[in-house]
Amino acid sequence: MxxxxxxxxxxxxxxxxxxxxxxxxxxxxxxxxxxxxxxxxxxxxxxxxxxxxxxxxxxxxxxxxxxxxxxxxxxxxxxxxxxxxxxxxxxxxxxxxxxxxxxxxxxxxxxxxxxxxxxxxxxxxxxxxxxxxxxxxxxxxxxxxxxxxxDPCHFATKDPINSLADLKGKRIFTFPTAGRFLSQFGVVPVTLPWEDIEVAMQTGELDGVAWSGITEDYTVGWADVTNYFLTNNISGAxxxxxxxxxxxxxxxxxxxxxxxxxxxxxxxxxxxxxxxxxEANLRVNGTKMQLTSIPDDEWAQVETAAVKFWDEIAAESPTKAKVVEIFRKYNADMQAAGRPYRYG
Structure with a gap:
């Protein structure tokens, strides 16, 4: 400083x-x-x-x-x-x-x-x-x-994440709002200077990152200090x-x-x-991290929690409510449009 x-x-x-x-x-x-x-x-x-x-x-x-x-x-x-x-x-x-x-x-x-x-x-x-x-x-x-x-938001961690229970107590470098949301699943959000993350992973100060997709993990060196990449994400971009x-x-x-x-x-x-x-190439051809996944039926708990989180944010001000309503309208339109916009 x-x-x-x-x-x-x-x-x-x-x-x-x-x-x-x-x-x-x-x-x-x-x-x-x-x-x-x-x-x-x-x-x-x-x-x-x-x-x-x-x-x-x-x-x-x-x-x-x-x-x-x-x-x-x-x-x-x-x-x-x-x-x-x-x-x-x-x-x-x-x-x-x-x-x-x-x-x-x-x-x-x-x-x-x-x-x-x-x-x-x-x-x-x-x-x-x-x-x-x-x-x-x-x-x-x-x-x-x-x-x-x-890029989308995924977890890259030292230990494998195969269930929501595996997230409990994990010290994760992430964004303020993402951390606020993920804390309900036992994640401990940590804020550090960006350039300090790799060292913090090596010293054990961090258990992982939820700050990017796999492209950034490889590009910035985080794939060298983490072992697993969770394919579930909390946001598409x-x-x-x-x-x-x-x-x-x-x-x-x-x-x-x-x-x-x-x-x-x-x-x-x-x-x-x-x-x-x-993102696709490194999932298929990357050699530094093993892919893990939380089953869809269990991950649905996270998606359900997001709907409640949206309601919580919308209640904070008229402007926030307006933005949330746009998100609801947009995602409903994409769902109604079907493939390739949304699947299922």
């Missing part, structure tokens, strides 16, 4: 190298600092290509300096730093960065809100979530630029977004705003196929 504070005080001079090599800049170049929730290995897929593309096209008109998980501020402080203008833009889910909005609880992994990754962009673009997110973030001086899907300080966003010329949107859309598209293909 001392290093981070020094970095902020010196505006990034000398204390820490930027992940992207900066070109020679014209004196009038717009410069942004952006931090992602992801560590460097994961960022190579979920954000680096998009920012490199933006910088290449924008040239000396604008450059974005990208920082990885916890490099400038801890992930849980990202929202406040962006709101203050210490950071200009952020890639994260609402839940992890602790945004003070009515929609925060739905970011990351809201239990069983989605079955597949395509559910997330449809919910935002066709079922009205974009408008709700825009309104909520505009109230607090932040621009919600776009939301997209990441992580929901995350790109955000910016509202003043910084409004200062951009319209064409640069459009370019940023195009590059974030490219990022969303990249993740759609990278995760979708990766």
């Amino acid at each position: 001392t290093t981070r504070r020094k970095f902020l005080q010196t505006a990034g001079v000398g204390a820490m190298a930027a992940p992207l090599a900066a070109p020679a800049l014209a004196s009038g170049t717009i410069k942004w600092r952006m931090q992602t929730y992801a560590g460097s290995a994961l960022a190579a897929h979920v954000i680096d290509p998009a920012i490199e593309m933006f910088n290449k096209i924008a040239g000396d008109r604008m450059q974005i300096e990208l920082f990885y998980a916890d490099q400038l501020v801890p992930t849980g402080e990202l929202f406040r730093a962006m709101q203050r203008g210490t950071i200009d833009a952020v890639q994260s889910d609402d839940d992890s960065m602790a945004s003070p909005t009515e929609v925060t609880v739905f970011g990351g992994y809201f239990p069983f809100a989605s079955r597949y990754s395509l559910d997330v962009p449809v919910l935002f673009n066709q079922y009205g979530l974009n408008e709700i997110w825009d309104e909520e973030y505009s109230k607090v001086g932040v621009k919600h630029i776009s939301a997209g899907a990441w 992580w929901a995350g977004s790109f955000f910016a300080n509202m003043d910084r966003w409004n200062e951009l010329p319209e064409d640069l705003q459009t370019l940023f949107r195009v590059c974030t859309d490219q990022s969303h598209y990249y993740r759609q196929w990278w995760y979708w293909g990766g």
Whole structure:
């Protein structure tokens, strides 16, 4: 934290190298600092290509300096730093960065809100979530630029999980809302800096993670320190977004705003196929973790608990109730549509 504070005080001079090599800049170049929730290995897929593309096209008109998980501020402080203008833009889910909005609880992994990754962009673009997110973030001086899907939420653990009873007492790194939901099954949610997870698994501080699908487990090294992968999941896709300080966003010329949107859309598209293909490939061909499953009739208890959890969240405010109602409507539509949208 001392290093981070020094970095902020010196505006990034000398204390820490930027992940992207900066070109020679014209004196009038717009410069942004952006931090992602992801560590460097994961960022190579979920954000680096998009920012490199933006910088290449924008040239000396604008450059974005990208920082990885916890490099400038801890992930849980990202929202406040962006709101203050210490950071200009952020890639994260609402839940992890602790945004003070009515929609925060739905970011990351809201239990069983989605079955597949395509559910997330449809919910935002066709079922009205974009408008709700825009309104909520505009109230607090932040621009919600776009939301997209990441991977599903599975357990990767040291010991095998073959029943709900096996979850009891397990210390699991997960998201705030997911942890709140899973605690009723005996899971002990643990919050740590992202980069500390692998070591925490090795030292026994953690028994597992419920933070990603199998693609990330392999990409970031967690497959090297866990032995089992549970095929049941509590959500079909992580929901995350790109955000910016509202003043910084409004200062951009319209064409640069459009370019940023195009590059974030490219990022969303990249993740759609990278995760979708990766999840299947590593289940079939991966060699580092053994697959386990909780029987469907037992896992149905978790799905039933999610319905009650939705009711609990909806009772907290009218805005939350509106979002939950959208989830209900969407999932009912998908169920009625049948195959390939929903099975059974």
